[in-house]
Amino acid sequence: MNITLNQLSDQIWEFAETGFLETKSCHAMCQYLEGEGFIVTKGIAGMETAYKGIWGSGKPVITFLAEYDALFGMSQKADLFEYAPLGSNENPGHGCGHHLLGVGAIAAAVEYRDYLKNHQFEGTVQILGCPAEESGSGKAYLARDGYLDDTDIALTWHPGQFNQVHTGSSQSCISVNFRFHGISSHAAGSPHLGRSALDACELMNVGVNYLREHMESTDRVHYAYLNVGGKAPNVVQSEAELKYFIRSTTNPKALKLYDRVINIAKGAAMMTETSVDVLFDEGLSNTIPNFVIEDVLENAFHKVPSPIYTEEELAYAENFKNTTPLERINIPQKALDKEAIKKIISSQSIHSGFMKCAHSEECGMGSTDVGDISWVVPTGQINTACFAIGAGSHSWQWVAQGKSSIAHKGMQYAGKILAQAAIEFHSNPELIQKAKDEFNQRLGQDVYQCLIPKDVKPHLID
Ligand SMILES: [Zn+2]
Ligand SMILES: [Zn+2]
Known part of the structure; x- marks a missing residue:
């Protein structure tokens, strides 16, 4: 009998393993997937802590991307409203919410699997366990070494402060x-x-x-x-x-x-x-956006009910929000209605509802190894509110909230939206074709050239 997904993400929070050393986190996720009937292969693309989980067969192949690495020097006690490292302040911690990211991707894979199973539909659910996002470029090796060659659509998410479809490129x-x-x-x-x-x-x-x-x-x-x-x-x-x-x-x-x-x-x-x-x-690599997938993800946001928070949860979020002065809260640049989002920032402690973003090709400052995946298969991403409005990623506040019920709700919400998007692609194969047409048109004459030379193997970073 499997533990719950919330327990699994809490476990990974506790393990707090950094890039290419996520042995226990990887094992716990693989065990969970095996318990759900996925065929799991560990240690792929030359990375011991990478894995592939497959359920079903035939087309379409929809791949969910999981991350689970922690950050150096981000140790922090859970649920405290002040900076308080757990042991040495050099210890790692989940300052980017990847313990939620990985398990949210599993939630999506399992829910989409249930849909295929209940309807006895053909189709392959794939989950790729991608180590070392913070440093190590795990996904670049998976893309370079052909692990997405059979995939029709790749979907992922990142824990955040707002419910939104991710758009634009990255560096x-x-x-x-x-x-x-x-x-x-x-x-x-x-x-x-x-x-x-x-x-x-x-x-x-x-x-x-x-x-x-x-x-x-x-x-x-x-x-x-x-x-x-x-x-x-x-x-x-x-x-x-x-x-x-x-x-x-x-x-x-x-x-x-x-x-x-x-x-x-x-x-x-x-x-x-x-x-x-x-x-x-x-x-x-930079990210190739895909507006067809973005639209499917936005529709999924409108179909899946958003989390409802208790008074206790709102008070908890308010306490975290108060650790960051209002003027230091980042206003999401891609939000279509900036005035509305400013009001939300000043009046809400946790974002409820949906923040609409304009489709964008603009390159945001910062990089992600999702970029490499987006060069080999049409890829879409969302963010859901897992943390109080206030401090951004790589902060002690994110580590402290990592095991809270608001984090769990945001993670489950993301899983449901990604699963809903997968269901929509399965039900409307023409959308997959449209996403591929857009992908081909954006690439034009360009071919994916991984920045990592073929002879460079995955390695720990100094
Ligand atoms: Zn990060
Ligand atoms: Zn991250």
């Missing part, structure tokens, strides 16, 4: 490390004999900061020091390393920008007489 992103090697020496006694890897890092960053004026306004480049070479100022630092994220609106543009950043790294090495290793880390 392509390349993650790369620059490891500089110099020569150590006494910084006072014999500086002329030293060659500083730290100087090279600093000069590289200065170079990139000058590059910014000559990039497109939608490009983004950010860096962090992984190794500053040590803590002693009187030593010429012989080893130092930077990590860069290089983002643009499309993969070819991201690759061009990547080449420009590599030239700056080479220049910094030349200036300092050091050497540099360019270590490719991971890559995410």
Whole structure:
């Protein structure tokens, strides 16, 4: 006998495993799916914590995407209205709600399976367990290695603060490390004999900061020091390393920008007489939107009753809302009626109802590995309110609310909407064709070129 879906998401919240280490979370989800009669294969596309669950056979093949990785340094006690890490503040926590995301996708798969079973319809329900969304690009490997080649429509969701259909694109992103090697020496006694890897890092960053004026306004480049070479100022630092994220609106543009950043790294090495290793880390593709799927998802929102909250739940949400000043609450940019959403933000503690968004092709700032899936199969996404209006993702507030009844309700709601959309596609195969036509038209002559080279295998990130 299976545990409930709410219990399963609570378990994954407790496990709080980061990318490619989601062993217990993956096992718990696979066990649940097996209990529901899915044929489960674990360890796919070279990732031990990726899985595939299949039920049924024949066309259409509808795939639901599950995530379940946690974030480093996001530990937080449940249900507290103030920052309170659970153990060390370096411990991981579910700051992006992926414990709900994965189980909501299972809820959708099981509900759609029930529909096919009850009507004895042909059709395949697939759930793909996609590890390492936060860092690791799990879905890019699944897309690159052909795990969606038979899929007709892919559906997913993300926990959020508003009930909406996700629209628009996201940025392509390349993650790369620059490891500089110099020569150590006494910084006072014999500086002329030293060659500083730290100087090279600093000069590289200065170079990139000058590059910014000559990039497109939608490009983004950010860096962090992984190794500053040590803590002693009187030593010429012989080893130092930077990590860069290089983002643009499309993969070819991201690759061009990547080449420009590599030239700056080479220049910094030349200036300092050091050497540099360019270590490719991971890559995410931009997202191809699909308006046909967006419309089907919007209809599903109108068909599925939205959650009803108790007085207690509303008071709980209000307490979390009060931890964020009103002026710091993000106004969803894609909302069709911005004034209405501003009123909701000031008057509600948890979003009830539906926020209509205008179809958009605009590239939002930020990246997701759902982008890679959207390049190989028509893909649609929604958000549901799982958290109080207020703090955004990657906040202690999201971790704290992760096991609450409002989080559970939002997760179950998302599962029902995705299942309803799948039912609509099954009942109207012409919609699948329309979604495919739009997909083909958007791609035109472009072919999917995963940013991760074929020889790069899934790996843990430093
Ligand atoms: Zn996240
Ligand atoms: Zn996320």
